[in-house]
Amino acid sequence: xxxxxxxxxxxxxxxxxxxxxxxxxxxxxxxxxxxxxxxxxxxxxxxxxxxxxxxxxxxxxxxxxxxxxxxxxxxxxxxxxxxxxxxxxxxxxxxxxxxxxxxxxxxxxxxxxxxxxxxxxxxxxxxxxxxxxxxxxxxxxxxxxxxxxxxxxxxxxxxxxxxxxxxxxxxxxxxxxxxxxxxxxxxxxxxxxxxxxxxxxxxxxxxxxxxxxxxxxxxxxxxxxxxxxxxxxxxxxxxxxxxxxxxxxxxxxxxxxxxxxxxxxxxxxxxxxxxxxxxxxxxxxxxxxxxxxxxxxxxxxxxxxxxxx
Amino acid sequence: xxxxxxxxxxxxxxxxxxxxxxxxxxxxxxxxxxxxxxxxxxxxxxxxxxxxxxxxxxxxxxxxxxxxxxxxxxxxxxxxxxxxxxxxxxxxxxxxxxxxxxxxxxxxxxxxxxxxxxxxxxxxxxxxxxxxxxxxxxxxxxxxxxxxxxxxxxxxxxxxxxxxxxxxxxxxxxxxxxxxxxxxxxxxxxxxxxxxxxxxxxxxxxxxxxxxxxxxxxxxxxxxxxxxxxxxxxxxxxxxxxxxxxxxxxxxxxxxxxxxxxxxxxxxxxxxxxxxxxxxxxxxxxxxxxxxxxxxxxxxxxxxxxxxxxxxxxxxxxxxxxxxxx
Numbered sequence: 001x002x003x004x005x006x007x008x009x010x011x012x013x014x015x016x017x018x019x020x021x022x023x024x025x026x027x028x029x030x031x032x033x034x035x036x037x038x039x040x041x042x043x044x045x046x047x048x049x050x051x052x053x054x055x056x057x058x059x060x061x062x063x064x065x066x067x068x069x070x071x072x073x074x075x076x077x078x079x080x081x082x083x084x085x086x087x088x089x090x091x092x093x094x095x096x097x098x099x100x101x102x103x104x105x106x107x108x109x110x111x112x113x114x115x116x117x118x119x120x121x122x123x124x125x126x127x128x129x130x131x132x133x134x135x136x137x138x139x140x141x142x143x144x145x146x147x148x149x150x151x152x153x154x155x156x157x158x159x160x161x162x163x164x165x166x167x168x169x170x171x172x173x174x175x176x177x178x179x180x181x182x183x184x185x186x187x188x189x190x191x192x193x194x195x196x197x198x199x200x201x202x203x204x205x206x207x208x209x210x211x212x213x214x215x216x217x218x219x220x221x222x223x224x225x226x227x228x229x230x231x232x233x234x235x236x237x238x239x240x241x242x243x244x245x246x247x248x249x250x251x252x253x254x255x256x257x258x259x260x261x262x263x264x265x266x267x268x269x270x271x272x273x274x275x276x277x278x279x280x281x282x283x284x285x286x287x288x289x290x291x292x293x294x295x296x297x298x299x300x301x302x303x304x305x306x307x308x309x
Numbered sequence: 310x311x312x313x314x315x316x317x318x319x320x321x322x323x324x325x326x327x328x329x330x331x332x333x334x335x336x337x338x339x340x341x342x343x344x345x346x347x348x349x350x351x352x353x354x355x356x357x358x359x360x361x362x363x364x365x366x367x368x369x370x371x372x373x374x375x376x377x378x379x380x381x382x383x384x385x386x387x388x389x390x391x392x393x394x395x396x397x398x399x400x401x402x403x404x405x406x407x408x409x410x411x412x413x414x415x416x417x418x419x420x421x422x423x424x425x426x427x428x429x430x431x432x433x434x435x436x437x438x439x440x441x442x443x444x445x446x447x448x449x450x451x452x453x454x455x456x457x458x459x460x461x462x463x464x465x466x467x468x469x470x471x472x473x474x475x476x477x478x479x480x481x482x483x484x485x486x487x488x489x490x491x492x493x494x495x496x497x498x499x500x501x502x503x504x505x506x507x508x509x510x511x512x513x514x515x516x517x518x519x520x521x522x523x524x525x526x527x528x529x530x531x532x533x534x535x536x537x538x539x540x541x542x543x544x545x546x547x548x549x550x551x552x553x554x555x556x557x558x559x560x561x562x563x564x565x566x567x568x569x570x571x572x573x574x575x576x577x578x579x580x581x582x583x584x585x586x587x588x589x590x591x592x593x594x595x596x597x598x599x600x601x602x603x604x605x606x607x608x609x610x611x612x613x614x615x616x617x618x619x620x621x622x623x624x625x626x627x628x629x630x631x632x633x634x635x
Contacts, residue, residue, distance in 0.1 A: 011468075018472035026484055142615040144566045146573050147589060147607045154596050247477030251570060265480075266574070269487045277484065285475050 001300065008296050012289050019285045020073065024066050027274045028058075055080075056275070069278070078279030083271045088279040091264055096283065099253070099260035101173065103245045105180035110188040111238055115231075118195025122230070123222065125200045134196070137189035145248060149182045149255040167258040179256040183248055187241050194237055198230035205229070232302050239295025243288025350551070354627035364623035370616035378430040387424035389583050416588070416602050417595045425588050426606050432495055432584035433610065436568040437617070439499040440506060441561040448507035449546075449553060452514025457522055457541045467515070474508040478563075479570060481505035486576040498577055502564050513556045517549035524548070551628045558621030562614035569610055585610045 035049050035058065053059045056079065057068050072079060078088035121130040140148070157165025157178055164175040202208060203226055211221045249262030257263075261280055268276040358364045377384055413422035455466035473481075482501045489501075521527070522545050530540045571577030572586030573593075585606045592603040 014468050015471045015475060018468065019475040022472055022476065023484070026481075027488060138615055138618060139611065141618060142562065142566075142611040143607060144569050144573070144586075144589070144610065146570060146593075147603070147611075150593050150596055150603065154600070158597075243475070244477050247480040250479065250483065251574070254574075266483070269483060272488075281476070281480065281484065284477075284480065288475050288477075 004300055005297060008293060012293055016286070016289055017070070019289075020070060020282050021066060023278055023281045023285070024069055025062075027278050028062075028065065073279075073282055078282070079275040081268075081273055081276050083268070083273040083276070088276045091276060092261070092279055092283060095259060095261045095264040098171070098176075098258060099246060099249050099262060102176050102180055102183060102249060102253070102258060102260055103242060105173075105176060106184035106187070106245050107238065107242060109180055109184040110191050110241070113184075114188040114191025115195050115234060118192040118234075119199055119227065119230075121192065122196040122199025122203070125196070125203075130196070133192060137192045140185050140189040145182065145186055146251050146255060148185055149179075149252060152178060152182055153255060165256070167256050169259045171258065176258065179252050179258050182255070183245060183252045186248070187237075187245065190241075191234060191237060195230060195234050198233055199226060202226045202229050228302065232299065235298055235302065236295055239291045239298070240288075242291040243284065246284045246287055350628065354624070358623060358627045361623050361627065363619050364627070367616040367619040367623065370612065371620060374430060374434060374613050374616070377427055378434040381427045381431065384427045385421070385424045387421040389420060389424040389428040392418045392420035413605050414599070414601060416592060417599070418591070422588075422602055422605050425583055426585065426609050428583040429585045429588055429606065430609070430613075432578055432582055433565050433568060433586070433613065435495050436498055436502070437561045437565040437613075439496070440502045440564040441557050443499060443503035444506045444510050444560065445553065445557050447503065448510025448512075449514050451507070452511035452516075453518050453541065453546055453549070455511070456515035456518030457537075457545060459519075463515075466511075470508045470511045470515075473505060474512070476505055478502065478505045478567060482567065482571055483574065483576055486571060495578060495582070498568055498571065502567055506560065506564065509560065510553060510556060514549065514553050517552045518545055521545050521549045555621050555625040555628070558624065559618050562617035562621075565610065565614055565617075 035044075035052050035056075050059070057065050060068070069079070076089060078092065080086065081088045081091065084091065117133055121133045124130050153165045156162050163178045165178065167175045167179060207229075208221060208225050211225045212218075216225075246261065249258075249260055250266050251262070252258070253260045253262035254266060261284070265277065265280045267273075268280065413426070416422055416425070451466055451470065455463040455470075482498075482505055485501045485504065486498070527540055527544055530544050531537070535543065568577050568584065569586030569589060572584050573590040575590070577586055578584045588606040589603060589610070592599070592606065596603055
């Protein structure tokens with residue numbers, strides 16, 4: 001098991017370096033001068049531009065720039081924002097907890113409702129409940145998240161007034177419920193379909209027949225044998241999804257005015273604030289890699305075969 | 310499990326040496342003709358697909374959407390760019406004299422909603438199909454090479470795939486589209502979506518190729534003198550296509566949704582190009598006064614995406630011998 005964890009950790013390092021390099025390359029090396037963009041429509045003052053370039057190491061060779069950035073990142077120093085002249089980590093650490101709350105709420109919603117509905121549908125495959133759930137999940141997948149956001153915001157938030165339609169700064173948890181539901185909806189549909197397929201497949205597996213044959217109660221067969229084995233693909237999906245949820249937060253936070261990472265990222269991209277963009281995306285990639293790592297470890301716990309490969 | 314003592318078969322105790330008679334109906338093997346063509350996986354799949362109503366409906370819907378995309382003039386005689394502000398639902402003054410046929414009404418700019426939705430089909434379909442083709446080409450080649458040759462070559466290609474996989478599709482696309490303001494065309498969106506979409510196909514292809522390359526018929530083709538590359542192209546790739554095609558079909562829908570999301574953020578297609586995403590985006594501000602304006606383009610988009618997902622599902626089921634109903 002230790003060997004497995006170690007190997008898995010070592011595999012993560014090149015991916016982290018590669019992914020941060022990719023982001024850094026995309027933001028700083030693509031055509032378009034971030035310093036010139038700071039001046040907007042005004043003519044570029046060469047002295048000021050040179051000073052800014054020196055401050056951000058933009059006058060150094062690209063690979064040196066990247067290594068300096070990587071060194072800063074390891075010290076949680078993402079540099080100074082182009083636009084606000086504040087350390088990027090300030091804006092990020094202010095916005096990050098909000099998105100973490102939103103993301104975890106969404107993850108909880110999709111896990112609880114997705115797995116429950118999926119298991120019920122899988123155990124009663126072909127029934128009315130199953131068909132209804134299947135069609136509903138397909139509709140949720142097909143409708144873009146932002147349309148879902150508008151509709152729920154309008155119906156639940158404004159028409160019915162059950163939940164706050166917008167979050168705003170320092171939002172209490174209950175104002176995040178509606179955005180979390182919208183954020184979770186797409187993944188929940190996938191979780192339902194995955195759980196359902198997995199449960200239905202395992203129900204006809206040999207080990208389930210054996211368990212039934214040796215006289216276990218139906219309940220024990222379902223919970224211990226079917227559920228545990230069906231959770232493997234679902235857990236993989238949920239873990240990989242945490243990263244996607246953070247990315248999806250861009251749209252959801254925009255609609256519901258949640259002052260989180262997604263909003264910060266969108267505004268920074270709009271303002272060509274490359275430093276904050278790179279810092280934020282790096283953080284999101286780290287979250288993605290860590291959650292994938294955790295999933296792989298959990299996977300090994302759920303499925304003993306994997307440890308010995 | 311049959312009750313052997315009752316059926317008059319073997320005596321108690323001998324049962325487990327003999328197969329149940331129902332399991333191997335000898336008559337069935339008698340009817341097989343040794344001269345008949347062996348039916349391939351795809352032929353079997355096609356036979357069961359032809360009878361599947363979900364496949365037929367979704368295929369028909371996709372053909373319909375393609376028809377709308379190529380011949381928008383058949384469905385509306387209105388010019389989608391002809392907009393008169395007085396026709397807007399926000400206009401509280403004297404209602405204008407409206408001529409012609411406008412079943413879906415007008416948007417806030419006073420443009421015909423039906424015409425815009427009909428002309429918007431082309432952009433969405435182009436993005437979906439174009440991105441899928443590009444993703445399958447890039448991801449398929451990378452995944453097939455990595456899976457087939459294995460070793461350090463596989464390690465390098467897999468890590469590169471992981472690196473691109475670590476950036477979510479929408480997130481990566483937003484960054485590139487915002488920073489790289491090149492030509493304002495559909496193809497820009499296609500290339501950017503493909504740039505972050507290929508790792509998914511690469512992973513699927515790699516898995517499929519690995520499971521196929523150990524098969525006996527690959528060993529047979531090598532034994533008959535095929536080079537490694539030839540057996541990859543002629544035998545491994547065709548036999549690992551099934552899961553790739555299924556994933557690609559479902560992803561096609563996802564790319565259409567992604568284009569809409571990007572256009573909603575103002576980063577996708579330019580405003581002068583009709584697209585469902587841009588149409589939905591412009592409808593959001595009037596959701597209280599004219600909710601149907603949001604409904605029509607969203608429904609068009611959702612139905613298109615749904616058709617592709619259902620088609621992918623039906624093909625998956627048909628290709629899986631375990632799930633197929635004989």
